[in-house]
Amino acid sequence: MKEITVDQLLQLNNAVPVDVRSPGEYKEFRIPGAVNIPLFTDEERAMIGTIYKQEGSDVAKWRAMEIVSPKIPSMLGQIRELHENGHLPVIYCWRGGMRSKAVATFMAFAGISLPRLIGGYRGYRQYILEKIPTMLPDKAITLHGMTGVGKTDILKGLREQGLPVIDLEGLAGHRGSIFGTFGLFPGNNQKTFDSLLFQSLSEIKDSSFFLIEAESKRIGKVVLPDELLIRKQQGMNLNLQASIPSRVERIYQDYVKPYLEEGWFYEKVIERLAFIKKRLKNREIIELLDEEATAQNYKSVIKILLEDYYDPRYTHKHMEYKEPFLHIDAENTHDAIKEIMKVIASKEAFSK
Template structure:
């Protein structure tokens, strides 16, 4: 018979051995939010789940169970085969640790495939994340990248993370670059997915000597950054990146790829054009419509993003920021590494 484990027991098991997690909810539920790293082997697909839910509401529990059993019976061989192909220890879960995960665990047990079932399902996992995240033993020291739009802050973070530095890429976790154009070309996370991914990354950084991250606003797209990270931002060592205008434009073109998403950028621009002086706003719009993106980006920086950033630059608090004036993103990454070294910090494998 299968064994139930709590979320707390799951966390302890994951510290000591590899455990494959399987989300047996429908594909759309899995896409909406899951435990990071989980596989999706659904008991019912979206259409089947909707059909059973309708029967439950309109006919009754027994009718819904009978239809669910018929659907499950037809797909049982393929369902079991997928689990047999997964090596090692396995744990299944659904929304609340109810019927779907119990059915999956029971069927697999009868087929001599041992799995555990997570009590309370993803609902219990999310509660654990929200209750526990702020209590993780994070480093006291942080280094926070500031700078005008296009100074390659995210690119620097990615390069540092690839080299093993303890980086927290909030925009990467959010699937959003933080601006009005930030969602274009990306798969933005919802709050539940962001919180789960953030929690898993912070666990990896618990014993790092410090954390490096970007100075984000409280909101990144539709998600909200936890207060304790905003406090860490304000207390951290501020590193301000400065790049020449031409390099900033090149970096924005590379990151945002406006030639691939021209219509989406035009639609997003219309949301902010009213905040820019009318003749200039019209000229920027014309550049974007005619595919002269570099010219449009330059004007957006000069007349909107740079003044907006400079207005909020008073966020630097107790100590003076460390300013890094360089010619490229690669030079910026090297300069940040030098700062970390000079501060007596050691590169980690986090």
């Protein structure tokens, strides 16, 4: 039975990781691009674990065989289909143990010899955590700007122009504020974030610099690597500036308009505002916020939040950075992208 390392897996252009863990394990975290062909359902896995603890490994293995046996033809058929379509299925489980070995053995009996991943997902995670600090380009260009200046849209535009962008909010599945998961799923966990960050860094491995947004150490559920924070704090700083009206409109288009007719939207707004009101000291502002939110005057709510909550909290963040700030007019996103590209082109060090 052939076994391959994580490094060998990543060198294969046609590899498709086949995750034979339960659907719940796969959903929680997996190797990017993996397909799930599970040996056990979540309930079956829990049952076998209970039998193992109460009756021992031999009884648990026998029960596992009884459960898996009827599934073998279907599982092998799915894996064989991947193989016949020109892919190389690479079998893995949690730590390269019995589950992946069993599936690889079944495939070998069926006449198809496939590799399995040494160390399984745990080996993959250990590998990427060791590699990520070494993969960061030397120089960072950090986009700063108050809430609503369009940092995410500008980063997206810069990526479309072929520049090396790391979208931290996209990797975290969170937009970095109390309203950061509106319209999104609850956000990625740390393991998924690290896998996606490794993948993003692999895509820009030949670049001497990278662009990121000025995020805090924590975004939603995830924590950024220390090495990335150091690069961010020592790099070039671009401060995006835009007027209150344009920022209000941008936030309304991103956070309100797409979800205005959704049944959950109003209740979620009230729920999230409760967190903010605890931090506001001005009673008049709190009452005005309640009044505008109750009337569903969302643009007024956004304006109040910008002027009395987000903007005052933003100013001190610049103190974390060593290099001076270059100011970019971001009133128009397209013009800001062009201006940033000119700045980068004028900095010889970034093009080497």
